[in-house]
Amino acid sequence: MAAPGYGKQSAPEQLPRSATDFSHLPAREAYIASLIDHLPDGAAMDVKTLAVLQPHYGQMACRTVLNNLSTAGHLRRVRERISSENCRWVFRTYFSRTPRSDAWWTRFLISGDTGEASTPAAPDPPKERTLNRTPPTSAAYAALAGLGLSDARLALSAADCTALEPLAAEWLARGTTPALFTAVLAANLPPDGVHSPAAFTRHRLLDKMPPERPHPEPSTRLIECTDCRTPCRPHALLGGLCRACRGTPTTPPPPRRRLSPAAVHRHAASIRRTLATAPRS
Structure with a gap:
């Protein structure tokens, strides 16, 4: 378990657990995701801990897995200020066995709104049963x-x-x-x-109306890059990764124009003439 207030936090409104929860992932990612899914809230899930909890993958592999799970929509890392008096921050990893989009994670982590439809209310009982209630x-x-x-x-x-x-x-x-x-x-x-x-x-x-109670300052939550742990604005993260960690596609250099054999002979003759006429020291 992590220190109190830290570690794994389960995301809300997940689908019931089933045998196919992580079938869309590669075998390594599915194995680690299933391990994390069965950890209790508050458990440590850093790469060192994950490497110790199972015998198959080391720290570097676990780090790559966490990045891939973030890209697949299963987790996000955040830091939260939970005390306005001493500015105490905690570091948590929210995990969802149900994959979520970037927009869903942003709504949930910033405003707490998941955008999910509420459960339909149960139908009203027949009137004859409620007349005397x-x-x-x-x-x-x-x-x-x-x-x-x-x-x-x-x-x-x-x-x-x-x-x-x-x-x-x-x-x-x-x-x-x-x-x-x-x-x-x-x-x-x-x-x-x-x-x-x-x-x-x-x-x-x-x-005799009592005074209004001071409203506590809402907790401040910063979303971190899953890989480098740098706090970023939500729109700067794709799949939970910042631009530097996910890599930016580079434009390949234009292909070099090849010289014809005749041009090669002309250039060689020009160089020989220059060397022949150059003054010797």
Whole structure:
């Protein structure tokens, strides 16, 4: 296993494991890919570790395999900043036994969006089975409805709970627990009674609204070249490899024009004449 926070991370929404997951790969790549696929999340999968885990291929071969698996869409290497206070970075390799395109990896690693269609929702049950069933309520609605159980002077109707639900939802979104919600709204009620529970509750919801919680800084994620580990912009990586590591095709030099035998004789005669007339020292 790698250090905590490092190592292998399984990509989401993979197809179920089958015997043909890596049949499209060469034998060496399929063997190492199957080994990685069975490693648990958090396991080290650097070339040294992979070379130790199996007896067939050394470090250089494993390095080539990782590059080929990256090109085939099975893995990407990233570094992530998980703590804004001390700028701690971790290095992870995301692996998917289902091959993915460059566009899919970019969406997932940058925004967390995989672009996959969500699982279809189950069909609604027949109406005759749900006529007597209580419709589901939100946590905010339930918290408002529970005020009357804490103190009868704050009993609200269903219409009151529906009208006040957005304000209560904002309380919960700001970190208030249902128990604290009830304790704050039901504390120190007027001794002469509450004449309008709905108006009184609305007034308290507005006046005692808790402060917004600071949103944590989202983790910063940099995609690395699978081979040289250099951080790169997503569009600069093809198959997870930077331009230098994947190699750029070079234009072959133009073919050299061959001289005819007559031209060769002319050039040779010209050189001999030059040498014959040159002054001797």
